[in-house]
Amino acid sequence: MKHLLSLRETPESDIRYLLDTAQVFKEILARPVKKVPTLRGRAMITLFYENSTRTRTSFEMAAKIMSAEAINIAVAQSSVAKGECLKDTLLTLQALKADCVVMRHSASGAAEFAAAQLGIPVVNAGDGRHEHPTQGLLDMLTIRQHKGDLSGLTVAIVGDILHSRVARSNVWGLTKLGAEVRLVGPRTLLPPHAEGLPVRVYDNLRQGLEGADVVNVLRLQLERMERGLLPSLREYSRMFGISPTSIRFARPDALVLHPGPMNRGVEISADVADGRHGIASAVEEQVTNGVAVRMAVLYTLMGAQNPSITD
Amino acid sequence: MKVALVGGRVIDPAQGIDREADLLIEGERVAGCIGPGSAPSDYETIDVRGKVVVPGLIDIHVHLRDPGFEYKEDIESGTRAAAAGGFTRVCCMPNTNPAIDTGAVVRQIVETAKERGSARVHPIGAATRAMQGGQPTEMAELKAAGAIAISDDAFPLQDAETVRTIMQYCRMVDLPLMTHNEDKQLTEKGCMNDGYTATVLGLPGMPAAAEDIAVARNILLAKLTGCRLHLLHISTAGTVELLRRAKADGIEVTGEACPHHWALTDAACEGYRTDAKMNPPLRTEADCEAVKAGLKDGTIDCIVTDHAPHAEYEKEVEFEAAPFGILGLETSFPLTYTHLVLPGVLTLSQAIAKMTIEPACVLDLPDGAGTLEPGALADVAVLDLGAVWTVDRNAVRSKSHNTPFHGHELRGRAAFTLLGGRRIAL
Numbered sequence: 017m018k019h020l021l022s023l024r025e026t027p028e029s030d031i032r033y034l035l036d037t038a039q040v041f042k043e044i045l046a047r048p049v050k051k052v053p054t055l056r057g058r059a060m061i062t063l064f065y066e067n068s069t070r071t072r073t074s075f076e077m078a079a080k081i082m083s084a085e086a087i088n089i090a091v092a093q094s095s096v097a098k099g100e101c102l103k104d105t106l107l108t109l110q111a112l113k114a115d116c117v118v119m120r121h122s123a124s125g126a127a128e129f130a131a132a133q134l135g136i137p138v139v140n141a142g143d144g145r146h147e148h149p150t151q152g153l154l155d156m157l158t159i160r161q162h163k164g165d166l167s168g169l170t171v172a173i174v175g176d177i178l179h180s181r182v183a184r185s186n187v188w189g190l191t192k193l194g195a196e197v198r199l200v201g202p203r204t205l206l207p208p209h210a211e212g213l214p215v216r217v218y219d220n221l222r223q224g225l226e227g228a229d230v231v232n233v234l235r236l237q238l239e240r241m242e243r244g245l246l247p248s249l250r251e252y253s254r255m256f257g258i259s260p261t262s263i264r265f266a267r268p269d270a271l272v273l274h275p276g277p278m279n280r281g282v283e284i285s286a287d288v289a290d291g292r293h294g295i296a297s298a299v300e301e302q303v304t305n306g307v308a309v310r311m312a313v314l315y316t317l318m319g320a321q322n323p324s325i326t327d
Numbered sequence: 328m329k330v331a332l333v334g335g336r337v338i339d340p341a342q343g344i345d346r347e348a349d350l351l352i353e354g355e356r357v358a359g360c361i362g363p364g365s366a367p368s369d370y371e372t373i374d375v376r377g378k379v380v381v382p383g384l385i386d387i388h389v390h391l392r393d394p395g396f397e398y399k400e401d402i403e404s405g406t407r408a409a410a411a412g413g414f415t416r417v418c419c420m421p422n423t424n425p426a427i428d429t430g431a432v433v434r435q436i437v438e439t440a441k442e443r444g445s446a447r448v449h450p451i452g453a454a455t456r457a458m459q460g461g462q463p464t465e466m467a468e469l470k471a472a473g474a475i476a477i478s479d480d481a482f483p484l485q486d487a488e489t490v491r492t493i494m495q496y497c498r499m500v501d502l503p504l505m506t507h508n509e510d511k512q513l514t515e516k517g518c519m520n521d522g523y524t525a526t527v528l529g530l531p532g533m534p535a536a537a538e539d540i541a542v543a544r545n546i547l548l549a550k551l552t553g554c555r556l557h558l559l560h561i562s563t564a565g566t567v568e569l570l571r572r573a574k575a576d577g578i579e580v581t582g583e584a585c586p587h588h589w590a591l592t593d594a595a596c597e598g599y600r601t602d603a604k605m606n607p608p609l610r611t612e613a614d615c616e617a618v619k620a621g622l623k624d625g626t627i628d629c630i631v632t633d634h635a636p637h638a639e640y641e642k643e644v645e646f647e648a649a650p651f652g653i654l655g656l657e658t659s660f661p662l663t664y665t666h667l668v669l670p671g672v673l674t675l676s677q678a679i680a681k682m683t684i685e686p687a688c689v690l691d692l693p694d695g696a697g698t699l700e701p702g703a704l705a706d707v708a709v710l711d712l713g714a715v716w717t718v719d720r721n722a723v724r725s726k727s728h729n730t731p732f733h734g735h736e737l738r739g740r741a742a743f744t745l746l747g748g749r750r751i752a753l
Contacts, residue, residue: 024527103643123645124529125599144647145529184529208532212523 019131019138020313022147023189031153031189037312038157038305044081045307055084058318061114062088062141063105065121070276070303071141071150075118078310084318087114102126106133116318119143124181137317145179150313151275152185154306156193158298159230161305162271167194172224172266174256175234175283176205182234182275187213200224201234201256204245221256225265232273233258236283249282259285260293272297329353330748331366332707334376340680341382341698350380352705355747359701373750375709375742379675382683382699383415383446383706383744384660387690388480388505388559388583388631390652391417391448394435395424400636400726402436403443405656408634408724410445410751412656413741415706416687416696417446417634421453422481428453428464430472437473445751446744447706449475449692451505454493458482463493466500475690478505480559485511487544494554503555503581503690506545508566509607513537518647520593520608528599530646533608539565546573549580557689558582560633562607564617571626581689582621583631586662587653587731589618595731601642601649602720603731605635619672622681629686630678632659636727654730657723660710662732664739675712705748714740724753 017030044052060079062072072088079086089109102121109117116137119130124144131138142148156166163169171190177183177199190197191214199210200218210217218224225231236252246252263270272288272295280286291297330352337348337360349366351358366372391405400408409417419436421427427436433450440448452469454477456462466477477497483506484490490506497504514533519525521532542558546569549556558570561584570582587605592612595603603609621627632655642649660682667673673681687697695703720733744751 101640102645103640121645123647125646128599129645143529145531147529181529184527207526208521208534209523209526212526 017316020149020317021127021131021138021140023149023152023185023192024147026149028192031192034153034309034312034316035157035160037315038153038308041311041315042305042308044311045304050081051083052081053083054315055079055082055318058115059085059087059113060116060118060314060318061109062086062118063091063109064089064119064141065091066142068120068142071120074303074306075141075310077307078314081307082311082314084314102129103133106130110134110136116314139313139317142181144181145184146181147185148181149185150306150309151182152189154302154309155186155232155273155275156189157305157309158273158302159271161301162296162298163229166190169195169229170198170227171195171230171232172198172200172228173232173234174200174221174224174258176236176240177201177210177234178205178207179237179240180234186232187215198224198228202246202252205240221262222265225262228266228270230271230273231258231263231266233284235275235277236279238279253282257283257285258288260287260295263288263295269296272299273302274299275302328748329370331370331372332375332380332709333366333372334363334374335378335380335709337380337699338676338679339382339699340676341684342700345676350699350707352745352748355705355749357699357701357703357705360699377713378742379710379712381679381708381710382697383708383746384413384682385416385686385692385697386414386631386634386656386659387418387629387686389417389419389634389656390422390636391419392636393423393439394432398726399638402439402448404724404726405634405636406440406444406446406448407753408654408656410744411724411741411753412658413660413708413710413744414656415446415708415744415746416449416692418449418451418475418690420478420480421451422458426453426458427451427474428456428458430465430468433469433472433474446746449473449690451476451478453477454479454484454504455489460484460486460489463496466496466502470500470502474502475692476503476505476557478507478559480505480507483507483509483511483541487548490545491548491552494548494552498552498554503557505557505559506541507559508538508541508545510537510540513540516647518604519596520610522593522611524593524596528596535563535565535610535614538563538607539569542566542569546578546580550578556580560585560588560607560631561618561621561627562588562610562614564614567617567621567626571621574626581628582626583629583686584618584622584627585631585633585655586659586666589615590662590666591731599646600731601644601646602653602729602733604646604649604651605633605653606651619667622667623672628681628689630659630663630681631686632656636725637729638727642729652729654723654725654727657725658718658730658732658737660741661737661739664712665737669738705745707745709742709744710739711742712739714738716740
């Protein structure tokens with residue numbers, strides 16, 4: 017593996033390897049002293065063109081636990097504000113001798129663009145509406161921990177599919193490992209050509225959840241309503257919100273995921289988010305698994321075993 | 328000076344000629360076409376055995392970027408690319424800086440082309456001042472200076488009343504209006520066709536309906552005003568059908584198509600290849616087939632390129648940030664021959680007609696453009712149908728390199744052109 021750009025382009029065997037490795041690394045997170053020397057002397061640079069606390073911090077934790085240097089570049093402070101183009105910014109990071117660039121960008125394909133420009137590994141931390149592969153992996157890891165094998169499971173992804181990179185990474189990752197994926201949301205927030213994906217598409221929550229083993233609830237960006245794609249949050253919440261009532265459409269042991277940050281009371285009710293009334297919510301576990309997954313990714317791309325480093 | 332192109336196969340669709348013949352040229356004009364081997368002895372001969380001799384190709388839709396964007400292309404490099412592709416006449420779009428919105432800019436382009444051009448250049452005037460979509464340009468002056476049509480290409484007129492006004496004015500000055508058909512409300516941030524590939528890549532799409540809606544509106548307004556309408560770069564099955572019906576209804580409307588809209592689908596954008604980004608975007612297989620059917624049954628009058636050079640650094644960016652447009656002049660005939668003639672969609676003569684006499688008629692081009700009739704300007708293309716070659720983005724005559732056909736193996740190629748009887752050196 018040279019880069020992690022998308023789960024669509026990542027072979028099934030690599031996905032399994034990353035999940036297995038993350039499972040092993042998760043044990044380190046439970047130790048009192050969370051530090052291993054594995055990546056000592058390596059430097060990871062995070063380059064974030066969009067705000068993110070959770071993902072950036074998760075990568076930083078992962079790097080530091082493995083003794084790598086973690087340098088964060090927030091774009092507002094960088095020369096991008098002076099009008100530098102993406103290519104030049106990337107080449108500068110490479111010339112600074114970074115061993116790996118973790119990038120978030122508002123443009124779909126930005127990570128693939130970066131990989132084409134650079135000789136060092138690139139990790140896509142979310143590019144536009146395209147993919148967010150480490151989120152996909154951590155969702156899969158969480159499901160695996162609860163349900164065992166992914167094969168044969170039915171996973172319903174609910175919400176704003178159109179603008180969601182999380183949904184796309186989930187679709188490719190889950191289906192490669194044998195799960196059945198459903199996309200559920202209002203028509204205005206479903207991609208017009210979603211039927212071409214290896215999924216089933218629903219604009220009715222009840223039908224979409226029926227028999228689901230896992231419900232992955234997406235964050236509703238409030239600006240969608242301002243653009244007129246939704247009449248009101250109230251109607252969205254009533255039709256597509258995951259509440260103790262609507263979760264009953266799924267299997268009784270259904271696991272609830274949410275990539276965060278949540279809009280409580282909009283796409284997910286507080287009771288569901290907090291796992292009350294016997295509802296299985298894995299929202300916090302997802303965050304912990306996120307660190308383990310990113311450790312696995314950094315280890316795979318920057319570790320001494322990776323020949324692309326030593327070449 | 329008397330020159331004879333001897334031993335070739337002459338195809339001139341305007342005269343219904345397709346036979347082995349020698350083409351005689353006196354000075355800058357065609358003297359005639361006679362049986363093979365019978366050129367008089369006082370003619371200097373050019374041996375074109377095994378080649379096809381046709382009227383110089385005509386592209387009525389190119390962007391020469393001059394004045395204002397000479398780092399992308401200029402009249403000299405653009406017409407050299409044209410000559411390399413077999414073209415002797417091109418019509419350049421007005422989205423320059425300043426826009427082609429005054430007689431002075433028209434005259435400057437015409438004069439520069441005469442001094443330094445490897446092909447004839449006819450400017451197309453802007454519909455509105457600075458292409459801002461508001462005040463109409465002084466079209467009578469544009470015409471007097473040499474503009475042969477009016478267009479809103481690159482900045483499609485959105486307001487129907489403005490289009491009506493422009494059409495009424497175009498009709499009065501007797502210039503056709505060439506429209507870029509796009510309802511911008513439907514394409515807002517779109518950067519490729521709205522389809523499966525856009526969904527997978529997470530890129531905002533431009534639905535085919537955005538083109539069809541604008542086409543339908545423009546056809547209806549052409550009917551209302553009596554303006555001659557020419558539909559630029561047809562890319563959708565819907566547009567082909569609307570044009571077919573409009574012609575059947577007797578509305579004065581013509582249409583053109585670019586090679587990329589039948590040779591590629593939106594799948595070419597995979598990998599976020601900005602060299603496959605243009606507007607209108609690459610569409611689906613069904614749209615490609617509809618465009619081919621439209622060319623075959625005569626619905627679509629002519630083949631153009633929408634040659635749109637952009638500098639390397641402008642295209643080497645995030646897909647959404649990249650400008651629309653690709654090169655076309657040097658691959659137009661080879662793509663037509665490879666994708667339309669060899670598979671039998673068009674006969675060679677039909678294909679040549681759509682690159683010579685048909686576009687000449689659409690814009691009423693002067694001086695016997697598009698034919699080798701005696702007395703016409705001796706603008707000639709000599710084509711090598713046997714050529715098998717691979718497109719190399721680094722080996723183009725254009726200043727820019729943005730072609731999605733890099734690495735494609737094509738058949739057929741222009742060998743050389745004559746412009747007014749004079750062989751163009753490349």
